[in-house]
Amino acid sequence: MLDMLRKGRDQYGVVAVKAEFEAEGTRPDELLRLLELTHRADLAVALKIGGCEAVSDLLASRLYGVDHVIAPMVETPYALSKYIEAKDKTHPGNPDGTKFLFNLETQATLENLDAMIPLAAKGVNGVVFGRVDFTLSRGLPRGAVNAREITDAVLTVARACRAHDLELVVGGSVSPDAVEALREMRAIRLDRFETRKVVFDGAAVERRDIDAGIANAVAFELAWLENKRDYYRAAAEEDAPRIAMMQERARKAVGVKLASVAA
Numbered sequence: 492m493l494d495m496l497r498k499g500r501d502q503y504g505v506v507a508v509k510a511e512f513e514a515e516g517t518r519p520d521e522l523l524r525l526l527e528l529t530h531r532a533d534l535a536v537a538l539k540i541g542g543c544e545a546v547s548d549l550l551a552s553r554l555y556g557v558d559h560v561i562a563p564m565v566e567t568p569y570a571l572s573k574y575i576e577a578k579d580k581t582h583p584g585n586p587d588g589t590k591f592l593f594n595l596e597t598q599a600t601l602e603n604l605d606a607m608i609p610l611a612a613k614g615v616n617g618v619v620f621g622r623v624d625f626t627l628s629r630g631l632p633r634g635a636v637n638a639r640e641i642t643d644a645v646l647t648v649a650r651a652c653r654a655h656d657l658e659l660v661v662g663g664s665v666s667p668d669a670v671e672a673l674r675e676m677r678a679i680r681l682d683r684f685e686t687r688k689v690v691f692d693g694a695a696v697e698r699r700d701i702d703a704g705i706a707n708a709v710a711f712e713l714a715w716l717e718n719k720r721d722y723y724r725a726a727a728e729e730d731a732p733r734i735a736m737m738q739e740r741a742r743k744a745v746g747v748k749l750a751s752v753a754a
Contacts, residue, residue, distance in 0.1 A: 492718065495711040496532035503704025504695025507535035509688050512548050513563050515539075521719060526555060537690055539563055539594070543574040549581040558589060559690075561619050565593040566600045568607050575614035592660060596621030597628040601644055608651045617658025617682065620645050624663070636664045642672045649679040658682040660690075667702045688712045 499505030508529045510517040517525070529536050535558035540548035543562045552560050562574045571593060578591050593611070595601065595618050611618065622636045625644065635641065645661060652659040661676060662685040673684055673696040681693040689708035695701060 492711055492714045493528055493531055495707055495714065496528060496534060499689060499704065499707050499711070500532060500534060503700065503707060504692040504698065505534065505689055505704070505708070506683065506692045507537045507559065507685075507690035508532075509537040509539070509685055509690055511539040512541045512545070512551075513539050515687075522555060524722075525715075535559065535690075537561065537685075543570045543593070544577045546577055546581060549577055552589070553582060553587065556587070559592065560589060561592045561594055563594045563621075564596065565607075566597055567603055568610055571607050571610055571614070575610070578615075590616040590658070592617040592619050592658065594619045594621050594624075595648060596624035598625070599628070601625075601647070604648065604651060608655050608657070611657055612655040615657075617660060618648060618652055619660040619662060619685075620648055622661065622663030626663075633664070637668055637672055642675060645672070645676055646679060649676050649681065653680040660685060662686070665705065667705055670696060670701055686712065688715060 496505065496508065508525060510522055510525055526536060536556070537559035538548075538552050538555070538557040539561040540552065540563070542548075543565050545562070549560065560578070565571050565574055574591075574593060582589060582591075592615060595604070600607070622641055622645065623633055626633060626636045626638075626641055629640075631638070631641075649659050651657075659676070659680045660683040661673065661681060665673070665684055665686045673681060677693055677696050681696070683693055684691050684696060686705065686708045689711060691704065691708075695704060698704065
């Protein structure tokens with residue numbers, strides 16, 4: 492996994508690794524192992540927290556040394572204001588230079604964009620466009636993520652980000668099929684794009700070998716899931732011999748008790 496991350500960094504424009512306290516439900520021990528890999532690969536860490544006002548998650552992000560924090564389901568100016576208040580509370584003065592972004596992942600958020608962008612420009616660093624959830628929020632199947640109407644929606648956000656000097660990150664089913672759409676976005680504004688766990692610099696989409704870069708990211712994610720499975724399997728089975736011994740003792744103890752009662 493470390494070799495994959497270093498290869499992604501050196502050859503394909505990988506800049507960060509991502510974890511989620513939200514839908515993915517990253518556990519503390521998983522995050523620590525991911526942080527070790529990320530730091531050894533000299534990459535940044537992006538963390539999606541549990542909500543716009545998830546203060547404990549924000550405090551944890553500072554404790555773990557996270558570089559990018561993303562708040563999900565921020566659909567209204569009010570929710571965005573609560574996120575800004577929470578991060579100002581947990582990161583006063585932001586001495587570590589953490590970047591704060593919010594997820595635009597529903598049609599409702601897009602409809603509120605004009606009211607939210609000026610507030611975002613004053614309080615956060617950028618927007619993460621979650622294409623899969625956005626597609627589903629429009630009542631479309633997941634497979635429509637690269638449809639013209641979805642790309643057009645992202646381009647609308649890209650123009651707003653460019654006008655207000657906000658970073659734009661695009662995620663959601665990023666595969667070789669998404670490359671042409673990502674290049675359209677890059678022509679307006681695209682600072683980074685991401686798979687579930689790997690974040691690329693926006694300029695990487697212009698590379699001829701970007702398909703190989705995405706394949707390397709997918710291979711890392713598969714290796715990570717397999718490692719996670721094996722880690723917890725080993726943890727679950729580490730006391731198996733002791734359990735078997737205690738079960739045998741319990742059976743013998745019950746047998747002795749039954750014999751005593753019979754006598």
